Amino acid sequence: MSEPILQLNDVKTHFPITRGFLVKRHIGTVKAVDGVNLTVRRGEVLGLVGESGCGKSTLARTILQLVPTTGGTVVLNGRNLATSSARELLAARRDLQMVFQDPYASLNPRMTVFATLAEPLLVHRVCAPADVAARVAELMRLVGLAPRFMQKYPHEFSGGQRQRIAIARALALEPKVIVADEPVSALDVSIQAQILNLLAQLTKKMNLTLIFIAHDLSVVKHISDRVAVMYLGKIVELGLAADVIERPRHPYTRALVSAIPTPNPDTERTRQRIVLAGDPPSPINPPAGCAFHPRCAYAQAQCKLAAPPLVDDGPTREVACVRLADLP
Amino acid sequence: MRARAIRDSANGLTRASTPAPLKPTAVPLLNVQDLRTHFHTRNGIYRAVDGVSFSVERGETLGIVGESGSGKSVTCYSIMGLIPQPPGRIVSGTALFDGIDLLNCSPRQARSIRGKRVSMIFQDPMTSLNPFLRVSEQIIEPLLIHENISRPDALERALTMLEAVGINDAAKRIHYYPHEFSGGMRQRVMIAMALITKPELLIADEPTTALDVTVQAQILELIGKMQRELGMAVIFITHDLGVVSGLCDRVQVMYAGRIVETADTRTLFKTPRHPYTRALQRSIPALQSKGAELYTIPGLPPDVSKNIPGCAFAPRCEFATDLCTAANPELVAIDATHAQACLRVQANETLACS
Ligand SMILES: Nc1ncnc2c1ncn2[C@@H]1O[C@H](COP(=O)(O)OP(=O)(O)OP(=O)(O)O)[C@@H](O)[C@H]1O
Numbered sequence: 001m002s003e004p005i006l007q008l009n010d011v012k013t014h015f016p017i018t019r020g021f022l023v024k025r026h027i028g029t030v031k032a033v034d035g036v037n038l039t040v041r042r043g044e045v046l047g048l049v050g051e052s053g054c055g056k057s058t059l060a061r062t063i064l065q066l067v068p069t070t071g072g073t074v075v076l077n078g079r080n081l082a083t084s085s086a087r088e089l090l091a092a093r094r095d096l097q098m099v100f101q102d103p104y105a106s107l108n109p110r111m112t113v114f115a116t117l118a119e120p121l122l123v124h125r126v127c128a129p130a131d132v133a134a135r136v137a138e139l140m141r142l143v144g145l146a147p148r149f150m151q152k153y154p155h156e157f158s159g160g161q162r163q164r165i166a167i168a169r170a171l172a173l174e175p176k177v178i179v180a181d182e183p184v185s186a187l188d189v190s191i192q193a194q195i196l197n198l199l200a201q202l203t204k205k206m207n208l209t210l211i212f213i214a215h216d217l218s219v220v221k222h223i224s225d226r227v228a229v230m231y232l233g234k235i236v237e238l239g240l241a242a243d244v245i246e247r248p249r250h251p252y253t254r255a256l257v258s259a260i261p262t263p264n265p266d267t268e269r270t271r272q273r274i275v276l277a278g279d280p281p282s283p284i285n286p287p288a289g290c291a292f293h294p295r296c297a298y299a300q301a302q303c304k305l306a307a308p309p310l311v312d313d314g315p316t317r318e319v320a321c322v323r324l325a326d327l328p
Numbered sequence: 329m330r331a332r333a334i335r336d337s338a339n340g341l342t343r344a345s346t347p348a349p350l351k352p353t354a355v356p357l358l359n360v361q362d363l364r365t366h367f368h369t370r371n372g373i374y375r376a377v378d379g380v381s382f383s384v385e386r387g388e389t390l391g392i393v394g395e396s397g398s399g400k401s402v403t404c405y406s407i408m409g410l411i412p413q414p415p416g417r418i419v420s421g422t423a424l425f426d427g428i429d430l431l432n433c434s435p436r437q438a439r440s441i442r443g444k445r446v447s448m449i450f451q452d453p454m455t456s457l458n459p460f461l462r463v464s465e466q467i468i469e470p471l472l473i474h475e476n477i478s479r480p481d482a483l484e485r486a487l488t489m490l491e492a493v494g495i496n497d498a499a500k501r502i503h504y505y506p507h508e509f510s511g512g513m514r515q516r517v518m519i520a521m522a523l524i525t526k527p528e529l530l531i532a533d534e535p536t537t538a539l540d541v542t543v544q545a546q547i548l549e550l551i552g553k554m555q556r557e558l559g560m561a562v563i564f565i566t567h568d569l570g571v572v573s574g575l576c577d578r579v580q581v582m583y584a585g586r587i588v589e590t591a592d593t594r595t596l597f598k599t600p601r602h603p604y605t606r607a608l609q610r611s612i613p614a615l616q617s618k619g620a621e622l623y624t625i626p627g628l629p630p631d632v633s634k635n636i637p638g639c640a641f642a643p644r645c646e647f648a649t650d651l652c653t654a655a656n657p658e659l660v661a662i663d664a665t666h667a668q669a670c671l672r673v674q675a676n677e678t679l680a681c682s
């Protein structure tokens with residue numbers, strides 16, 4: 001097995017909620033990421049899934065140090081990014097890139113595609129100014145965009161085309177680790193397949209490490225080696241991709257998997273779903289003990305006592321549920 | 329009386345008046361004919377939508393799928409009057425909504441329909457929410473404009489709607505700014521904004537792409553409920569063919585600014601005829617084995633600023649012959665509910681996949 005490239009130790013990212021214009025009042029804290037431990041190995045694809053608002057994007061931004069960590073360490077290649085200086089971070093950025101969830105907000109509307117893709121090449125001096133145009137064209141072809149679009153601005157593209165520009169920009173520096181936040185959810189299935197093939201190829205050929213956030217579990221299963229399932233700021237299940245999605249263990253993962261829509265009009269309309277009772281919990285006021293207990297079909301009194309830690313469930317899986325042994 | 333009716337519908341989902349009939353009527357709710365929307369750019373005329381015709385019945389759910397950049401969003405923006413002009417221009421077409429042509433009516437008529445009787449959920453939540461305004465102000469805005477309603481009543485309705493789309497702690501969060509929400513929550517705020525006026529037609533442009541499958545199921549259920557109770561019709565744009573198969577009555581497939589196939593959902597999944605639809609279906613990851621290289625359509629989308637002779641899919645189509653570039657394909661009906669635009673299929677040839 002290859003060496004670890006990224007290690008998260010008890011990572012916490014909390015947001016204070018303040019109100020008031022002149023006098024700021026502190027009215028609560030959102031514990032968006034609350035104690036995440038994770039080791040990612042070189043060349044691995046880790047899928048990250050979970051309910052909307054459970055902290056996936058915040059975890060991604062924390063890894064890149066785009067938000068300050070409240071606690072814990074983020075270790076990339078032996079260096080703790082959480083305590084690195086701005087200069088060290090800039091150097092680390094070359095190895096660590098992110099594709100953002102909202103491509104429109106992350107692309108500069110006043111820069112053409114050419115300028116957007118040339119910028120990192122020039123800033124980090126990875127190619128001679130004379131070769132920039134050829135490299136930009138190559139990057140565009142890589143993500144399925146015709147180089148003839150080079151002089152267009154972001155608003156002149158469709159949603160899926162913008163997403164591909166964002167992916168091309170992340171690839172420009174040939175980073176070692178890419179954190180991709182829903183990189184393919186805005187793409188049609190053929191382009192989606194093309195990007196997935198490309199990412200899979202890069203992980204094999206260039207030993208690229210990929211953290212892949214997505215809601216489409218069939219996509220996650222396809223591309224990932226392992227999958228981590230988050231619920232309210234914590235990882236609740238971690239294991240091999242096919243295992244977790246085909247034989248989920250944690251009650252939340254089971255509900256999630258049962259809701260996957262299938263592309264077949266006959267079975268899709270009669271399919272049995274585990275409908276989660278109650279509302280998604282509030283990260284400001286999380287339920288005591290296991291945060292999933294108000295909605296869990298297996299919950300008992302013991303579940304409200306303490307947050308269950310991730311424990312081994314066989315050699316390749318970890319699950320955070322106190323009633324693991326009693327589950328069917 | 330008005331306030332009463334609103335309080336009666338405290339769950340936000342029932343209309344005080346009788347719901348509209350669900351069965352198809354002779355005149356469709358929306359009828360789009362020969363819509364052409366072009367963009368005039370430095371690099372030439374971009375034919376984003378080029379001769380699109382379709383209709384939507386009351387209560388019906390129409391899915392639009394297709395290539396990224398094929399004009400799905402531009403079709404809907406055209407109907408909503410949201411094409412920036414310039415560079416955009418609606419070159420031809422009509423869009424009759426309940427008898428009123430949205431593309432050629434007076435601004436006053438348009439205002440009384442758009443945002444009230446027809447509403448839209450946008451693909452990019454962050455670009456359509458104002459970052460400087462609290463979510464509460466943005467949600468009640470359509471109510472204050474279109475309904476004679478007091479602020480407290482509007483806020484009350486907004487709260488109910490936010491709860492219906494699954495935002496927990498809605499009473500507190502309604503006063504947040506958009507950046508304090510997660511991607512999926514912003515998308516749900518947009519959904520709440522679009523549904524709050526109880527529209528007769530909802531245009532949903534990839535409304536659930538940022539949502540996890542359980543919340544997605546909840547939103548689809550909410551939309552379904554509003555359809556049953558209010559007879560709301562829905563145009564649903566998505567890339568998720570799983571969602572299409574569960575939700576839509578009918579599906580139309582777009583490629584390079586045109587509709588290339590349209591059919592009832594079951595037929596489209598069971599017996600797609602157009603080569604592009606068939607290739608699209610072959611690309612679905614769920615139907616392919618894990619880890620293997622996924623099937624993709626070779627080549628790049630066509631340059632719609634050039635005049636494309638014949639079938640726009642020809643350069644990428646494994647069945648293309650000289651016939652395909654000789655004539656312009658039109659949508660031709662195979663039977664009452666199924667039409668497609670492949671010249672070779674229309675010539676009754678059988679196209680067997682390699
Ligand atoms: N303001 C604009 N100026 C120039 N071209 C534009 C503009 N808006 C859209 N286009 C072009 O029109 C075409 C259709 O875009 P549209 O957004 O409708 O695609 P789409 O089918 O919704 O794709 P996606 O699935 O990626 O969202 C695209 O090729 C796009 O580049």
Ligand SMILES: Nc1ncnc2c1ncn2[C@@H]1O[C@H](COP(=O)(O)OP(=O)(O)OP(=O)(O)O)[C@@H](O)[C@H]1O
Nearest residue numbers: 015032052053054055056057058508509510511512
């Ligand atoms: N800048 C911020 N200020 C306050 N709260 C925030 C901020 N950013 C995120 N949050 C909150 O942190 C929580 C986690 O948000 P995050 O964006 O990480 O979720 P997510 O898992 O990516 O969800 P989605 O799938 O919807 O994108 C949410 O409750 C969100 O409201």
Ligand code: SF4
Nearest residue numbers: 290293296303321322
């Ligand atoms: S700890 Fe209890 S509440 Fe939490 S998932 Fe397990 S059984 Fe359910």
Ligand code: SF4
Nearest residue numbers: 639642645652670671
């Ligand atoms: S008309 Fe020809 S090129 Fe077009 S889809 Fe049919 S076979 Fe393919």
Ligand SMILES: [Mg+2]
Nearest residue numbers: 056057101511
């Ligand atoms: Mg997110």
Ligand SMILES: [Mg+2]
Nearest residue numbers: 158159401451
């Ligand atoms: Mg679009």
